[in-house]
Amino acid sequence: MRTMARQHSRPRWHYSPLQTWMNDPNGLIHYAGTWHLFYQSNPSDDRWGNMSWGHATSPDLLTWTEHHVALWHTDSEEIFSGSCVFDATNSSDLGTADWPPLVAIYTANYRPGSERHGTQAQCLAYSLDGGSHWTNYSGNPVLDRGSANFRDPKVFRHGDAWVMVAVEAENQQVVIYRSTNLVDWTYCSTFGPAHAAAGVWECPDLFELPVAGHDETRWVLLVNVNPGGVAGGSGCQYFVGDFDGHTFTPDRVIATSTDRDLGLDDPLLRSYDWFDYGRDCYAVVSFADAPGGRRIVLGWMNNWDYAADVPLTGGRSIMTIPRELDLVLLDDGYRVRQRPVRELPVDALQHHALAAGDRVVINGVALEYHNGVLSLDRRGVGMNDFHEAFGSRQWAEVPGEPETVHVDVLVDTCSIEVFAAGGLVTISDLVFF
Incomplete structure (x- = not known):
């Protein structure tokens, strides 16, 4: 073991x-x-x-x-x-x-x-x-x-x-x-x-x-x-x-x-x-x-x-x-x-409140909220040229398109997981920082 x-x-x-x-x-x-x-x-x-x-x-x-x-x-x-x-x-x-x-x-x-x-x-x-x-x-x-x-x-x-x-x-x-x-x-x-x-x-x-x-x-x-x-x-x-x-x-x-x-x-x-x-x-x-x-x-x-x-x-x-x-x-x-x-542990998570048009960068990864859409962009971050499909931007519509969306973010050595709107929207990506 x-x-x-x-x-x-x-x-x-x-x-x-x-x-x-x-x-x-x-x-x-x-x-x-x-x-x-x-x-x-x-x-x-x-x-x-x-x-x-x-x-x-x-x-x-x-x-x-x-x-x-x-x-x-x-x-x-x-x-x-x-x-x-x-x-x-x-x-x-x-x-x-x-x-x-x-x-x-x-x-x-x-x-x-x-x-x-x-x-x-x-x-x-x-x-x-x-x-x-x-x-x-x-x-x-x-x-x-x-x-x-x-x-x-x-x-x-x-x-x-x-x-x-x-x-x-x-x-x-x-x-x-x-x-x-x-x-x-x-x-x-x-x-x-x-x-x-x-x-x-x-x-x-x-x-x-x-x-x-x-x-x-x-x-x-x-x-x-x-x-x-x-x-x-x-x-x-x-x-x-x-x-x-x-x-x-x-x-x-x-x-x-x-x-x-x-x-x-x-x-x-x-x-x-x-x-x-x-x-x-x-x-x-x-x-x-x-x-x-x-x-x-x-x-x-x-x-x-x-x-x-x-x-x-x-x-x-x-x-x-x-x-x-x-x-x-x-x-x-x-x-x-x-x-x-x-x-x-609660302190393992980062907490952000994004109003319309807000953008926060987490270890090079861009998290943005615009027109009711939350996006995560890992293009150009860390090691990402090992496959043509890896560098990418993911996005999801947030239910109700609130003026401000609250997100909890878990960052690890090679990953990022986003839990938005109390967990109604999740975006999970590998990121080789």
Whole structure:
């Protein structure tokens, strides 16, 4: 084990592996007082490949200890994205009543040599020691559609059953299944394509959120899309609606865009609900079993447009700051509000109030508010010539176009995250100062 916390030239507040490649967060769960982060990892290189699950733990969501690889690739399969649950009733029969298991539900990407080569299916692994060691289920795969792009299962408890949301990535669809035991799955429904559908859909998540100031909750479906994000390349959109245990029904569906050449200023693209308006917030998923009913998410702070080229030494990529979510009801509908987790010290954030026309420069990055639009410009700042798509300006409309917008800014050694209007607008960018 190696501890990553406040080391020279490394992120102070964000998780990054010490030496290897990292992309999507996987298997996020709070268990026995500890936060567990699993993630897509190449154990032997700082480039994508040999996908396995890395593993880190934290007592506070800020200081992380990196552990040995949890789930290893084999000659016949790679371990793609998925989720983790605590099977408290031992419904899977993979533990005992006195010692119920942690169960990882992941996508097997079958390699040449496997009889399933060219397909992806859902598999199980289980741990009886709190996530330190894992055993593959002997009956894998537990869900196989014979598809080449069926992946990224997010599983959660709903009533007396387990629910899985996964994707048919190339079809821009979220598929929903139910199970009583995590082993036998029954198809329920399909959602999509909808809204941004120009690229593949990945890493879905479905959860219930409270509406601030109202005695109600709504369901939120996160769908990560690449390419076709609002800032170019990778991005995360969301839908607010109802879920009856079998089918997700959004409150609104406007015109669906499958045009990969849609301009970033196009009103149609801008009309969708985007989780983050920066270039570097992708594969966003939430922690299972967060105490106190909190809904906390984590994203991969990178973009597939240039992920392999970012000038990071040691571990390649970082995660976003963990964020806590709820909903706010505005005149035009519900909007996700996100703020850095309360564990982050208050003095870690910079606070600015920008009136119309105001501009503030933070470590060379320009933050500007004009005509109801908040923008973040990293062009010409630090190391930015490693890829033609990196130097860029991101922007978002602030709801209600207030005369003054208040922003909280978190700056780390290679990143900047902006939370504006109380967290109704976020812009997250890598910046190699």
